[in-house]
Amino acid sequence: MIYEFKSRATGSVIMTKPVAEWILKIVGKEPGATGIVTVEQMPAAIAALRKAIDEERAALRAEESGGVAAAAPEEAAGEDAWLVSLAQRAFPFIEMLEAAHKAGKDVTWGV
Secondary structure, three states: OEEEEEEOOOOOEEEEHHHHHHHHHHOOOOOOOEEEEOHHHHHHHHHHHHHHHHHHHHHHHHHHOOOOOOOOHHHHOOOOOOOOOHHHHHHHHHHHHHHHHHHOOOEEEEO
16 A cells, blocks of 8 residues: 655655555654645654654664774675664655745645
8 A cells, every 4th residue: 555645745655554644644644545744744744753753763773883993885785784764754844844835835645
């Protein structure tokens, strides 16, 4: 299943169900078949996503620095190399929220 986020200020952003529900929980929204992020809620949603991204980055840095020198990028590509960060997944949604907020338009979603 996919989630499609829409705003009259931007194009659509499409995400798989697990990613969309993860992001919705971060911004304080209940995942579901339909929903809305109002213009008034957007600054808090953007801040929550940026905070979660910063926390993920800090956790990854702490994990990597566990007393061992950082490996070169080609050496660091181990079994977790396929993982995609929250920042990469959330970036299109953050851009959508920023543009919609600037234009004064809500963001809605449907599955």
